[in-house]
């Protein structure tokens with residue numbers, strides 16, 4: 299008898315379309331059954347029935363903190379240190395601006411060339427808008443440590459590279475940054491729900507992350523924001539709004555920041571999206587993150603092992619699973635068409651310019667059998683050059 303699959307329980311909590319092997323949960327997680335039910339309930343009973351009373355009677359006003367508390371466990375955050383709100387981009391703006399304000403006199407935002415474009419764009423425009431001479435310095439991922447000089451105010455990194463899955467050593471880099479006098483801003487978009495994260499253990503200063511990837515909160519789900527408890531009383535994000543005010547319902551003209559993490563909020567929370575994310579996070583109850591990581595490694599290793607040795611695929615991810623997140627990418631000169639041919643066969647991954655085909659492994663619902671099948675289908679597509687058709691070369695707006 300084989301041992302029961304510990305993730306069969308969580309897989310059953312998702313709506314997974316028949317005939318699809320879904321390896322794109324790193325871009326958009328699938329629909330948790332609980333989210334479908336919660337949305338129906340919130341729409342009909344709360345919005346439809348309670349109307350404005352929902353803010354108090356259904357506890358809408360506390361959702362950013364409640365959802366934040368669910369995420370806190372997944373990222374090793376202290377109680378009360380996480381809020382679910384806004385998008386990752388907006389949260390990054392808030393976190394980075396707060397970090398820069400805590401390091402007056404320093405002018406460098408240090409990041410790396412593996413960072414996601416939105417992170418770099420936010421930093422560029424924030425630096426310009428502050429008008430204090432801040433600059434964004436982007437170095438190669440391997441040279442971040444050497445670039446930590448006495449002008450660095452904030453080290454802003456994404457822990458797991460969205461293209462290659464390469465993973466930074468968060469604890470080591472945080473310690474090095476702080477020793478150099480800088481604060482850290484970590485983007486956990488490809489970490490939260492993909493692998494265990496220990497923000498408190500690493501001593502991280504600020505972090506942000508995404509609600510619609512491995513957390514399965516639905517398209518455009520609210521993101522999250524973390525600030526270390528030691529910084530919360532001083533943190534002053536450049537984006538303020540009434541939800542971050544000490545007394546929003548006093549409606550006074552002057553801004554007084556709330557105590558603690560609520561000061562990192564800006565405007566009215568999106569209750570439908572937050573409710574879906576809240577329900578999606580129920581799936582995580584009882585999930586052991588060490589077991590999740592072991593499963594993630596088993597899945598990605600199975601995929602790499604089945605395909606390595608092919609001359610037409612170049613592994614773009616670190617070969618050592620300890621140095622990866624929960625995704626694997628290969629380079630292929632016709633990567634876009636290859637991915638379209640795969641999708642036509644029910645294997646959904648995605649393509650990242652210029653030549654990467656990317657596969658995310660979500661232990662909550664992906665199985666070793668699916669991964670083996672996906673690798674076999676990819677091998678067939680390549681062996682038969684099944685990608686070499688005009689319809690697979692036509693680029694859609696979203697890749």
Ligand SMILES: *Cc1c(COP(=O)(O)O)cnc(C)c1O
Pocket residue numbers: 385386387388413414416417456460485487488508521
């Ligand atoms: C997906 C992703 C984002 C997305 O930001 P949005 O504001 O939600 O569009 C940001 N940063 C990284 C590293 C990502 O992977």
